[in-house]
Amino acid sequence: MIKFEGVHKWFKKLHVLNGIDLHVKPGEVVVVCGPSGSGKSTLIRTINQLEPIEEGSLIVDGMDLRSKKTDINKLRAEVGFVFQQFNLYPHLSVIDNITLAPTKIRKTPKKEAQEQAMELLERVGLAVKRDAYPTQLSGGQQQRVAIARALAMKPRIMLFDEPTSALDPEMIGEVLAVMQDLASTGMTMVCVTHEMGFAREVSDRVVFMDHGVILEEAQPEEFFRNPQHDRAKQFLKQLLSPMH
């Protein structure tokens, strides 16, 4: 479904992705973790070409991201992206946030799009907020709307970049629950997150990155019980320490 082979990326002189090889199968849930600045966001953003790559090959849902023939807008319509800061459209109500892309890009009739949006809002538990504006919602509610907005395009892949990092602790659970529910439907997901509970219970595989390199790739049980790499051990220790 997603296949990185020898992918490199630079920001000017900074080598942010240094030979990434990663293969995500359909229906798989992969968690990416690692220290700050290790390149996790950059990695996930290359998948829908928010960041272009300079070297190597990247195939997403059968489309070659380095081929000039690939229609990047079409690819992006098939890939949902959820941001750390939600990035809802502040000038549109909740329901309009969700129906905008389906009606304009997929040309779904407005009424049908609204019905689908309501189903999605039910699913994330926010049907009552259909006419609210983003600023009237809590962070957790905004993020759930953002997930519904991405799902409205019926994507084949969902990408999450630290979806709970900007949330107050009491709101993290509601967002993770939605993601868990999504995983159980067989969605292919790549999640950058430090929520180790989610990684352990929901993911099929954990990828540990540092300095633009994938240092470790393992089943969650395996990764938490017996991390191979020193830096992974250190990272886990810090994550679990009360000082964190």
Add this chain to the structure above:
Amino acid sequence: MLKYTFDWSIVTSGKYFEWLVSGLKVTLELSAVGIVCAFILGLLIAVLKMSHYRPVRWIATAYLEFFRNTPLLVQIFFWYFGSYKVLPAAVNEWLNSTNFEFAAAAIALTIYTSAFIAEDIRSGILSIPKEQMEAARSAGFSYLRSMQYIILPQAVRITIPPLVNQFLNLAKNSSLAMSIGVMELTYQARQVESYTFKGFEAFTAATVVYLGLSVVITALMDLYNKKVLNPHRA
């Protein structure tokens, strides 16, 4: 000792009143055409100025610098006295069959004001967080569609106060059109003055009308702000 006797009746009724009213009509037409066209053109130039293609940006910059930094009166004269010398005969014929003074003034006002509007819109666009563009692009919208549905609607809201200012400027600047014989309000006030020697009344009337026009434009924009824009936006 002041010997002047006021006669306000000439500007409140009769022939001269009608002159002023017909002048006001032309001023309103000129302002309306100018505002609509300058807004559309300004929007276009703003988007071009932010293009990824350097030559396109360069053209937009040249446009902005050129039209903002030359006097409006010179631009009006250019379109009126200059343009027909270089236009093909067929175009000239057509122009002569229309109201050429009006067209030249409208074109000059539109282009001049569009340069200012473009800059206002551009700063509005730049004030929208880049994450909004990312969210739109990652949903599958092209650059232009992202602008259309997500960025511009937000930018225009922010840009409304400076835009109103530009609209008011345009309405006021339309008085310069009298210099090429467009029979707008100032032109008619001048006419009334030369026929009646009642300059004080004639230009007081014109002043009051321009002031009223400004008040109306501001009030309409206020109304738009309150009614059309939702009150909950960020």
